[in-house]
Amino acid sequence: MFFDHFNYWIVVILMMIGLYTVMSRSNLVKKMIGLSLFQISVFLLYISMGKIEGGTAPIVSNAPDVIYSNPLPHVLILTAIVVGVATTALGLALIVRIKEAFGSVDEEEILSNEDNL
Amino acid sequence: MTFFMSHAPVLAIIIPLMGAPICALFRGKTAPWLFTLILSGIAFAYSIDLLIAVSANGPISYEIGGWAPPYGIEYVADPLSAFVMVIISGISTGVLLYAKDSIANEVPTSRLGFFFAAYLLALTGMMGITVTGDAFNIFVFLEITSLSSYVLIAMGARQDRRALTAAFQYLIIGTIGATFILIGVGLLYVMTGTLNIADIADKFDSISDTRPIRAAVGFLIVGIAIKLAMFPFHVWLPNAYSYAPNIVTAFFAGTATKVSVYLLIRFIYTVFGADFSFGTVYLTELLLPLGVIAALSMSVVAIFQDNLKRLLAFSSVAQLGYITIAIALATEAGLTAGILHIFNHAIVKTGLFLTVGAMFFATGTTSIKALAGVGQRMPMTSFGFVLGGLGLIGIPLTPGFISKWYLIQAVLERGDYIGYGLAIAILLSSIFAVIYIWRVVEILYFHPSPEGAKGSEAPLSLLIPCWIFILGSFYFGIETSFNVGFAEQAAQFLMGAR
Amino acid sequence: MEEFTDIFLMLLLVAGSLAVLYVRNLFVATMLLSAVSFLMALLFVTLDAVDVAFTEAAVGAGISTVLYLGTLALVGSSERPAAKLSVIPLLLALSVGGALIYATFDMPVIGAADTPVQLSNLTKRFVEISPIEIGIPNMVTSVLASYRGFDTFGETTVVFTAAIGVLLILSQKHVRRPEEDEVEQSGLKPAAKDHGQVGSPHDLIPHVVSKVLIPFILLFAFYVQFHGDFGPGGGFQAGVIMAAGFILYSLIFGLHITKKLLPLRVVELFLAFGVLLYGGVGVASMIKGGNFLDYNVLSADPVAGQHLGILLVELGVGITVTAAMLAIFYGFAGRAQGRGKDVN
Structure with a gap:
């Protein structure tokens, strides 16, 4: 009973930390x-x-009476992982340029730099 | 010909999409631009065809991969999505007419191939969000738009390094918004077992009284509100619009937030249904105050801006406030006013940003003080700005007047004190608009040019597209059968759908 | 037993994430993030998502970490200590978490067989009919490349967008700041001046090991590419592994040699070609009388058509992903090399 939604609670904790x-x-x-x-x-x-x-993993096997987990969420998350890395790459590229342009990657320092151009 | 018509919904998306990789390989100043212009024009033509076909024969469904929904991904062109597609591709094509000299001034020639590829991808993403009938596919195309818009905004770094921080800020906030939408779609999926929007809508009533659904509504509305720059999630928008290259600002001002408005309408009216949205989860009570605060406070903030692009950006947030009010009214009249204002504001605001871009082209600045006396040096551009400004305020004969007229009628339809209050708020916000536009006009015309000010009239390649938008806006302010007609049709369709 | 493995892994995840939040050294934070990704991949295996686990390990724990480390080499790795506990972010995070916790109470039990997701028509179609009508054992590949092939096309486009975006952003000219000039005049050259330029010429062991390893990495990439129908794998994972092979080569033998082998222009061509191949399959099926991406019409026998279509689109994905990862790597590595110089 306690573990019915355990994964979701871990999701929530990770999400809040993030x-x-x-x-x-x-x-x-x-x-x-x-x-x-x-x-x-x-x-x-x-x-x-x-x-x-x-x-078991959704790949057809010859064993009798196999139950397969649902493949659809897997497909969706494959897409989401790739979208995630694409975003990371772009964000990091921007950070590299921000460092060059402002001399810092700290938000507060950048804000104080912005004013005295 | 039937081949091209029967595939029209998907062709309008894949032509710019597959054009992007080709465009990325082009070099030089003219080729990438011309190629992008042609593809955007084709997408525009398809959108118009679709709108005509949809309004004559009803919604068109297209099964991608030949898989019937809900198994595969379905494209659905209905009166609302076809109308929004016409707005997006039309604005994009108009901005591209103007783009050649303006962007060559701001981005190195060697990068123009990639730049226009990113532009095409942004267009593809927005069109894809609009026409898709699949909840997860929305997320994918939303990310195509988002990633390309971060890049396009960052391209302003050559003029002002703050473009980089603006793009980064938007990346962080935008990704949080998109991930919220992803969570919302996931929660809908866990309760319905499907991703097709029509299928979710069918099953929605039987499970609407559960906690995951209420949470899903929350995540979706907040996620979309972030992307829409709805108050109080608007912080990214003024920075992004101020520092992006001029044509990028003009393009996004007319389209990017409008696509989010489309999504908001789509989820509230098609997926959740008006009864649930306004009866069970009280979206009116939530959205109405936010819309009013945005319309009033952002208009006031706009008055105190020093930078013309920033001023117009705050004005955009205020105008989105009107649209939020219109959607929150939960009536057919309100919805008509909201959809109408998507169109009218897009054309007026794009025209204004294009005139500002022309001023930047000639003078190298968008600081309001530095633009003193531009009225004498650039009479045509400045006059265009004044006419556009009148449209923003909502003087009769401009489209701004038409949409405010419909909006005020819609709020008065409520017949209670809240309705009167809303009408007063809308009028008050318009008065603030008079102040911020007048402040600019005064400096442009009645302040002397600073010593040694450079800049004479912008070249015709910039002026003509500006005036197409300005005169176009007057056309749609006087002969309103096109915009009002299609907005009414879309609103009727949405209210009747459930 | 499996439950306890799951719970143990998930508690480790939480511990790892908390450590990411608190640690001040960004190198450490990056490595911890990589560990979290890897734990997540293990957890996906126990949850039967082998394809996802494979991708998360290759992308989350692999490529992302490389990107983070590349960035840290350019921007420095120490974080300023935060002045105070931030109350508003904490409240916002708690309220978002609260909303989800609220949702979970009515959510179907994890692992139950009678949830809307498991009983859905979609699940039945994908699990029971797809092996017959698509004809390949890996249902994830069937759904990915055929039923939801358009999502995957969009996803390939996202990768393409990111690659041209990184190239656009990192090829802008670097405007020199006065401080940098002073540093160079006083003879204190930035430390990372020429790394990547020469690779590591003196380390014999990495040279030999990588020479042995790289052919196998590339071979494995081909295996993953073409075996995706039968087991976990496909264009994505293959593309990432293939790119990893080239990146390893470039780290050991130097960026300039890799660039001679695969110039940026060629990478750009491949980048575009993959997307066009994917879209081209769709256009071909339109010309043959079907809808966009309808593989049934590609061959007289629908199942053979599906096979051909999936093979080609997965190839398109693989090519674009390989080229995109390489392009992104070139972007970052080129920035490290050309610090203070124009990169164009």
Whole structure:
């Protein structure tokens, strides 16, 4: 009973840690790391939906009476993982350029730099 | 010909999509631009064909991969999506007419192939979001749009390094918004077992009274509100619009937030259904105050801006406030006003940003103070700005007047004190618009040019597209059968659908 | 037993994420994030999502980590200590978490066989009929490349977008700041001046090991590419592994040699070609009388058509992903090399 929704609770905890990291840390790289954590937690949310007790990976096997877990959430999350890495790559590229242009990757320092151009 | 018509919904998307990789290989100043212009024009033509076909024969469904929904991904062109597609591709094509010299001034020639590829991808993404009938496919195309828009905004870094921080800020906030939408779609999926929007809508009533669904509604609305720059999630928009290259600002001002408005309408009216949205989860009570605060506070903030692009950006947030009010009214009249304002604001705001881009082209600045006396040096551009500004305020004969007229009628339809209050708020916000536009006009015309000010009239390649938008906006302000007609049709369709 | 493995892994995940939040050294944070991704991949295996696990391990724990490390080499790895506990972000995070917790109470039990997801028509079609009508054993590949082939086309486009985006952003000219000039005049050259340029010429062991390893990495990539119908794998994972082979080569033998082998222009061509191949299959099926991406019409026998279609689109995905990862790597590595110089 207690473990019925255990995965989802872990999702929630990871998600909160990720969001808190994004919003509270002023270092831009750390923000990106938080964003990645936030996205990873959603992957677990989807994959948990597709799991079936006593099931196996959705690849046809010859064993009798196999139950397969649902392939659809897997497909969706494959897409989401790729979208996530694409976002990470772009964000990091922007960080590299921000460092060159402002001399810092700390949000507060950048804000104070912006004013005296 | 039937081949091209029967595949029209998907062709309008895949032509710009497959054009993007080809465009990325082009070099030089003219080729990528011309190629992009042609593809955008084709997408525009298909959208118009679709709109005509849909309004004559009803919604068109297209099964991608030949898989019937809900197994495969379905494209659905209905009166709302076809109308929004026409707006997006039309604005894109108009902006591209203007783009050649403007962008060559701001982005190195060697990168133009990639730049226009990103532009095409942004267009593809927005069109794809609009026409898709699959909830997860929305997320995929939303990310295509988002990633390409982060890149396009960052391309302003050559003029002002703050474009980089603006793009990064948008990337963080936008990704959080998109992930919220992903969570919302996941929660809908866990309760319905399907991803097709029509299928979810069918099953929605039987499971609407469960907690996951209420949470899904929350995540979807917040996620879309972030993308829409709805108050209080608007912080990314003024920065992004201020520092992006001029044509990018003009393109996004007319389209990007409008696509999010489309999504909001689609989820509220088609997926959740108006009864649930406004009866069970009280979206009116939530969205109405946000819309009013946005319309009033952002208009006031706009008055105090020093940068013309930033001023117009805050004005956009305020205008999105009107649309939010219209959607939250939960009536057919309100919805008509909202959809109408998507169209009218898109054409007016794009025209305004294009005139500002022309001023930047000639003078190298968008600071309001530095533009003093531009009225004498660039009479045609400045006059275009004034006419566009009148449209923003909502003077009769402009489209701004038409949509405010419909909006005020819709709020008065409520017949209670809230309705009167809303009408007063809308009028008050219009008065603020008079102030911020007048402030700019005064400096442009009645302040002397600074010593040694450079810049004379913008070249015709910029002026003509500007005036197409300005005169076009007057056309749609006087001969309103096109925009009002299709907006009414879309609103009737949405209200009748459930 | 399996439950306890799951729970143990998930508790480790939480511990790892908390450590990511608190640690001040960004190198450590990156490695911890990589560990979290890897734990997640293990968890996906126990949840029967082998394809996802494969991708998460290759992408989350692999490529992303490389990107983070590349960035840290350019921007420095220490984080300023935060002044105070931030109350508003904490409240926002808690309220988002609260909303989801609220949702979970009515959510179907994990692993139950009678949830809407498991009873859905979609699940039945994908599990029971897809092996017959598509004819390949791996249902994830069937759904990915055929039923939801358009999502995958969009996803390939996302990768393409990211690659041209990184190239656009990182090829902008670097405007020199005055401080940098001072540093160079006083003879204190930035430390990372020429790494990547020469690779690591003196380390014999990495040279030999990688020479032995790289052919196998590439071979494995081909295996993953073409075996995706039968087991976990497909264009994505193959593309990432293939790119990893080239990246390893470039780290050991130097970026300039890799660029001679595969110039940026060629990478750009491949990048575009993959997307066009995918779209081209769709256009071909339209010309043959079907809808976009309807593989049934590609051959006289629908099942053979599906086979051909899936093979080609997976190839398109593989090509674009390989080229995109390489392009992104070139972007970052080129920036490290050309610090202070124009990169164009």
